[in-house]
Amino acid sequence: MSSSRFFTLKEARLSNNCPECYSNDGIELTFKQKFIENAFYKAITNEVVNEMHCMNCNTQIFPIQWTDDIERVVEYQKRALQPKPKSIKLKPLAWVIIIVDLLLLVGIVLFSTGVISF
Ligand SMILES: [Zn+2]
Secondary structure, three states, X not given: OOEEEEEEEEEEEOOOOOOOOOOOOXXXXXXXXXXXXXXXXXXXXXXXXEEEEEOOOOEXXXXXXXXXXXXXXXXXXXXXXXXXXXXXXXXXHHHHHHHHHHHHHHHHHHHHOOOOOO
């Protein structure tokens, strides 16, 4: 049970013309960074995706529709972007399993070296 999700890193309002409705105040560019979360950990990956949406005509604008101007602005925004560093955070359940494993290991070592016996 692992799921990968995205969190919003940055939202920017662009003043470019929408390829659909030609409005110049509706385009919103969103950068999202991917993270993976399961029962044991939450990990931030360094994968960043972007989405473009026009608030005016409520359409998603795919890269294939981008004009040169839009592409330039996206490149600029990308360069200014500061993604969160890749990281992994263990959840309490993972710690419990690690500690139980360690205790078991210590028990086995102590038992096999004859320090403790039953
Ligand atoms: Zn539009």
